[in-house]
Amino acid sequence: MFTLAQFDVVWLSRLQFALTIMFHYLFPPLTIGMGVVLVYLEGRYLRTRDPVYHAAAKFWTQIFALNFAIGVATGIVMEFEFGTNWAVYSRFVGDVFGSALAAEGIFAFFLESGFLAVLVFGWDRVGPRMHFFAALMVALGSVFSSVWIVVANSWQQTPAGHHVVEMMRDGKAWIVGGMPVMRAEVVDFWAVVFNPSTLNRLTHVLIGCFIMGAFFVMSISAWYILRGRHTEFARRSFNGALLFGTIFSLAAPISGHFNADMVAEQQPAKLAAFEGHFKTGPGDLHLFGIPDEASQDVHAGVAIPGGLSFLVHGDFHSPIDGLDRFKPDDRPPVGVSFLSYHLMVALGTGFVGLTLLATFLRWRGTLFDHRWLMWVFVFAVLGAVAANELGWVAAEVGRQPWIVHPPVPRDASGQLLLDAEGHVAYDPMQGLRTRDAVSRSIKGEEVLASIVMFGLIYGLLGAVWLYVLNHKIQHGPPPELEPHVTESLLDAAAALASHGASLTEAHDADAEGR
């Protein structure tokens, strides 16, 4: 039973941040993923002038705009929360982290929001070329936005290009309560941007976004196919999204592997928590299990012995640093990290199987005959959403107890530097603990009130979003997408072929003439 006394400001602020960012993070991956779909459709229209592409672009643009609006509205919350709830953090990192946020505003948000206007409202005001350009700019803007936000977050994970120094006031060190005030200051901007984890993490984040966009399009298309509505449009959308989704589903584990290698090097405690690796030694690769922090063991584990060692070091016997290398106070929570990480990996593996199966059936020409598979795709988007969210949870919870992770001290040969008790000797001055980062001027009740408020608003938003989305889907794409009854199917197929459509699409058009 929780009492109000247990609701301390740190705990509540973490809850508030988790709630607001997890809700927000439903939308950016959708817009990033769908942005590419829009560019593709508009590009095809520009080349073929086939009205079907035009109508399809219109339909997906409407849904894109809906997702975008909620993404923007909930994104402003994130930017404000750094200051409202994490003022000490903001003071500590502002010199480094703030520039990335400001760069996101100036390079990404203006681009995105400006051209979104042309994309959504400009159909009759600008030519198709300009409209295509607007789609391209919106897609580019949403990717730029992810770049800067991943840069900022990665710097918190693996800080580089800065030094932690005493703050000066009137030429002297600023002393408050007998202690000098410290903060991180930029030394090398490009080292901040390309810190050791940026590229790996950005790749993985974008792959996750593309998978989510593809599964979102496939979900709605599969539903139309099952209902026998707008089938021509749905098949084309599905086929395009399937190709896209298969490529990125295959890319995800590869990128995931490089990420895990990087985490082993840069944040060994996080990897140990991901894998429930309590004792230093050869690491097993758990496929399943229930980690128990009390007994320092994984229950009901199904594991490949030495698998973790193999993935990280290339042989089955190399030791992997376990959680015992870290002071109890420096260990991330194992349960949440393990669970979110493993669920993400399991879902990712599921996407590989699912997309490969669908691609195989499409090659056989029977993909749309398997109703059960279409039903799977209707709901698979929830898995994609979950995988994106879980990846975020794993990355952020695995970083605890640090909000800014101190660099991992290693000797010249790459071994961890340990103190007399055999624990990793972090320099606490180089990092910032989450519990020290919270605002001093706020009270638990205020944060609790804001959580209740966000809970209500986001609950309402989520419900209305689903309602409007459902309304849009039920309403369906504009009428140009319906097959023209007067036009013979042979003509349609010929028109498609002459417009440079791919063989598979001509094949699909034939298949429809059954």
Next chain:
Amino acid sequence: MDLNVIWFILLGVLLSGYAILDGFDLGVGMLHPLARTDAERRVFINSIGPIWDGNEVWLVTFGGALFAAFPEAYATIFSGYYLAFMLLLAALIFRAVSLEFRSKVHSPAWRGLWDWAFCGSSLLATLLFGVAVGNVMLGLPLDERGVYTGGFVDLLGAYPLLVGLLAVSMFAMHGSIYLCLKTEGELQKKMREWMWHTWGVFLVLYMLTTMYTLARLPGAIDHFDAYPWAALIVIANVVAVANIPRALYHDRYGQAFVSSCITIAALVCLFALALFPNLVRSYPEPGNSLTIYNAASSHKTLSIMLIIAGIGLPFVATYTFVIYWTFRGKVRVDEHSY
């Protein structure tokens, strides 16, 4: 001029840009109930449909730039105004989604609900901006570390509320002029009438606020001795305010809109000048004030940011122009509109 002053000015530019651009769409939101029929309301909403989102980015970028250039001030203000900011966030969320959701379902009850959400959130957001400015003018109780030591209710003094009302009347006036530019016929006539009303209310509040400021915060005009050119801002402000009724009388709405933009920019300048070189004035302990020097990022960061702004701003100006040009002229409600 050092980097700290440059960044103070750039933040002023971002704040003016925000107040001018989002000012008129917040104004449209507040005037929204004046449109009676669904067709009229669609004209209102579509007058800002393609641009309100881009206008709001000025606020986001202002927040990001304040964080990067003056992190101490960002942390102090945002954590100090905690509940006020939470209310502002609620307002901004409702505003954004009410525009998007309203058009999606054809039902009078549904539309009525989002119409009121749109109006109420625009009003609340504007009021909160004004109250925030009023409090910064008065100064906040800060401790040695720059942490706000007051509570939420302390922010609701008479002066901040007066500035809040000033902001409401100013944006309503700005919004009505904008609507005059974008509408035709009967609706335009109605808006023309409302321009007179809002201008009158603004004028009264403007004079009241000026007198109150001079009486209560005489320090606000200290800089006029050191920088005599500052008087030009006051002159520009008065001329712009006076020009609005003249332009209205001659049906020159474009001129009235430019005057209203100048009024807003001038008031932001006067606010910045009263504050300079402080960002957050500490009261009653002036020694704890956060200035553009002791609250700033390192020299290195300020110069990196200047490069970023130098690369980014020309692009921003270009596409802002392209978007406004694309959607110039009277509102046309078509199948792609809200």
